[in-house]
Amino acid sequence: MTNAEPTNASSETPQRRGFGVDVGGSGIKGGIVDMDTGQLIGDRVKLPTPQPATPKAVAKTIAAVVKEFDWTGPLGVTYPGVVTHGIVQTAANVDKKWIGSNARDMISSELSGQDVTVLNDADAAGLAEERYGAGRDATGVVVLLTFGTGIGSAVIHNGILLPNTEFGHIEVGGKEAEHRAASSVRDRRGWSFKKWAKQVTKVLIAIENAMSPELFIVGGGVSRKADQWVPLLKNRTPVVAAALQNTAGIVGAAMAATRDVTH
Ligand code: BGC
Numbered sequence: 001m002t003n004a005e006p007t008n009a010s011s012e013t014p015q016r017r018g019f020g021v022d023v024g025g026s027g028i029k030g031g032i033v034d035m036d037t038g039q040l041i042g043d044r045v046k047l048p049t050p051q052p053a054t055p056k057a058v059a060k061t062i063a064a065v066v067k068e069f070d071w072t073g074p075l076g077v078t079y080p081g082v083v084t085h086g087i088v089q090t091a092a093n094v095d096k097k098w099i100g101s102n103a104r105d106m107i108s109s110e111l112s113g114q115d116v117t118v119l120n121d122a123d124a125a126g127l128a129e130e131r132y133g134a135g136r137d138a139t140g141v142v143v144l145l146t147f148g149t150g151i152g153s154a155v156i157h158n159g160i161l162l163p164n165t166e167f168g169h170i171e172v173g174g175k176e177a178e179h180r181a182a183s184s185v186r187d188r189r190g191w192s193f194k195k196w197a198k199q200v201t202k203v204l205i206a207i208e209n210a211m212s213p214e215l216f217i218v219g220g221g222v223s224r225k226a227d228q229w230v231p232l233l234k235n236r237t238p239v240v241a242a243a244l245q246n247t248a249g250i251v252g253a254a255m256a257a258t259r260d261v262t263h
Contacts, residue, residue: 017041018254019075021062022121025049025094025149028058030065030075031247033254038132040247045069053094055101063110074115076253077107078124080152082164086118092169092178093149117257122146122219123163124252125242126154129217132251133243140214143167143207144242147220151178151203155211172206183222193225197232204235217242 016035021028031044045068050057062077079098082089086104091097108116126144129135135142135156146152151168154161168178179185181199204216216235218226219242226241233239242248 016258017073018258019066019069019071019073020124020250020253020255020257021065021075021077022124022249022253023049023058023062023078023080024249025053025080028061028065029246029250030062030069031250032069032071033251035254035258038128038244038251040250044247044250054097055088055095055103055106059103059106059110062107066111066114072114074117074257074259076117076119076124076255076257077103078121078249078253079103079118080121080150082166083118083120084164086116088118089164090166115257117253117259119253119256120152120154120164121249122152123154123161124256125152125219125244125248126156126217126252127159127161127255128244128248128252129219129242130156131159131255133248134217134240135215138215141211142215142217143211143213144217144219145203145207146242147181147183147200147218147222149182149184151182152220153207155213167203167207170206172202177203177206183220186222193229194232197229200229201234204233204237204239208235208237213237215240219245219248 018033018035021030027046029044029046032041081091088098088101091099103118104116130142142156144154153165153167155165181203186196216239223241
């Protein structure tokens, strides 16, 4: 219970609150999270992602989102690449200036030294889905994959995250998984869901052959149309659509910041 704040003076059970910021290609979204339910408390705030999305400009926008709430506690922030100890290691689909930058310290210094945790975007979504969403009843290893511009991945076992898996970059049949089956590939080529699902199936089979998860959760914008393509998948592990949709990043980032998960 690191982040207990009473909701009001008379409340007997203090509500555990967290704060998460989800950094996306078009918007930077933040909100206060009820850590017991995984629900947002009040509305989220969304500001446009600055262009070019350099580390400095993005850090300033993140700080602006946090200040809208007067939040002074620890906060979590997502980033679409590998992050270790706050330092960005990869930038597959974002400005290469991010590589090597200390995102944690940069964001923190825009917020007068506030405690910041930075984690991979899919890892955040995976944490949230496993605890509060589509994976909440799973007992074994859960793999979440996000399908968007690239493919993100998260591996969680009983609430513990194995951070920075990058299944979008494994080679499947001689081709990088995200070049084969990201949602952007389907858009670019004008593929039907049937055609795209064949490629997604290949990626899922490669992952299940390596680690036999109990459940796949599929997220990203295209998961809103999951009923049109999930039934076409031919791999053996059950696949379900993400349940939290556009709050998963915020909620998972808040979870990472409250340090009751490994990251
Ligand atoms: C990155 C991952 C990220 C995913 C989704 C991939 O290209 O390498 O780290 O999670 O895109 O944003």
